[in-house]
Amino acid sequence: MMGFVPSSFSGLRSRTQGRSVSVRPPAAARRLTVRAVATAPVQTEEKLGVLLLNLGGPERPEDVEGFLYNLFSDPDIIRLPPALSPIQGFLAGEIARARAPKSRAAYESIGGGSPIRRITSEQADALATALQQKGYPDAKVYVGMRYWHPFTEEAVDEIKKDGVSKLVVLPLYPQYSISTSGSSLRVLDKIFKEDIQTWNSKNVDHTVITDW
Numbered sequence: 001m002m003g004f005v006p007s008s009f010s011g012l013r014s015r016t017q018g019r020s021v022s023v024r025p026p027a028a029a030r031r032l033t034v035r036a037v038a039t040a041p042v043q044t045e046e047k048l049g050v051l052l053l054n055l056g057g058p059e060r061p062e063d064v065e066g067f068l069y070n071l072f073s074d075p076d077i078i079r080l081p082p083a084l085s086p087i088q089g090f091l092a093g094e095i096a097r098a099r100a101p102k103s104r105a106a107y108e109s110i111g112g113g114s115p116i117r118r119i120t121s122e123q124a125d126a127l128a129t130a131l132q133q134k135g136y137p138d139a140k141v142y143v144g145m146r147y148w149h150p151f152t153e154e155a156v157d158e159i160k161k162d163g164v165s166k167l168v169v170l171p172l173y174p175q176y177s178i179s180t181s182g183s184s185l186r187v188l189d190k191i192f193k194e195d196i197q198t199w200n201s202k203n204v205d206h207t208v209i210t211d212w
Helices: 061-073 082-108 116-133 152-162 181-194
Strands: 048-054 140-145 166-171 205-211
Touching: 048 116, 048 152, 048 181, 061 082, 116 140, 140 152, 152 181, 166 181, 181 205
Parallel strands: 048 140, 048 166, 166 205
Antiparallel strands: none
C-alpha cells in the first residue's frame, strides 16, 4: 500500500498522480529486478529525479564508530527529555565507542563493511535505466543515506545542481516507522524548509511516498 507524508512534514507535499499501481516492495538490502515492458515510451520535457532514501552503513571497519555516532545522535533513535537534549551528542559518542568493537567484528565477518550502499546504488541504476526506456531520457536516480555517505544532504545538493523539475522521494526501508522512514523524511523536510525558494512547489514538483 502506498502511504503519503503526514501533516507534520509540512515542507513536503504528496499526492497520487495518474492511475494507481500495485507495487511489491523489496527489502532494504535486496537487489531490484527491472523487467522490460512492451509499452510505447512517454515523451516528456520534464527533468525527472527519484531520490531513494535508506539507512546507510559503514563501508570499512574504520567507519563503524562514526556511523554509530550518527545513529545514536538521532533524537528519533534515542529520545531524551528536552532538558537533556544538549548532552545527546556526548551520550552518542560514549555509546558509539562502547559498541564499536563488537559492531566492527560483526561487519568484518561479512567482508569488512555494509553492502547497503552498493546494493542501493545498483537499484538506482536499474531504476534510472527503466525510466529512460519509458521516455524520460534525462531521468536520474539519487541515493540519500541517513547515517553514512552519501548523506541525504549530499543527494539533495546533486538534485539541485542538476536542475530537477519533478522529484519523487522513495524510502527503501522495509517498513514505516518514526525511526526509519520518519527520520529520513524529517531530515529532508528540514532541508526543504531551509531553502524554500528552491524547493517550493512552483519550482520543483515533488511527490513523497512514505511507505509501500
